Amino acid sequence: MMYLTEIDVVTSEKKVLTFDGPLITADSPEEAKELAFEMNTDLKIVGEYVESIDSHYGMELLKL
Numbered sequence: 001m002m003y004l005t006e007i008d009v010v011t012s013e014k015k016v017l018t019f020d021g022p023l024i025t026a027d028s029p030e031e032a033k034e035l036a037f038e039m040n041t042d043l044k045i046v047g048e049y050v051e052s053i054d055s056h057y058g059m060e061l062l063k064l
């Protein structure tokens with residue numbers, strides 16, 4: 001499965017901005033969290049891509 005990630009960044013003006021992170025391929029959410037932590041301790045798993053027959057776009061997002 002593929003998991004979506006995000007990372008928060010604090011600017012010099014003390015604003016917190018959130019950016020997309022890399023997609024992580026893992027067998028479970030727990031494994032994805034471990035891999036994300038190894039990549040960067042601030043990287044968060046925020047969702048999972050799942051296929052859907054009803055989707056017009058071929059893939060849908062499942063929020064964790």
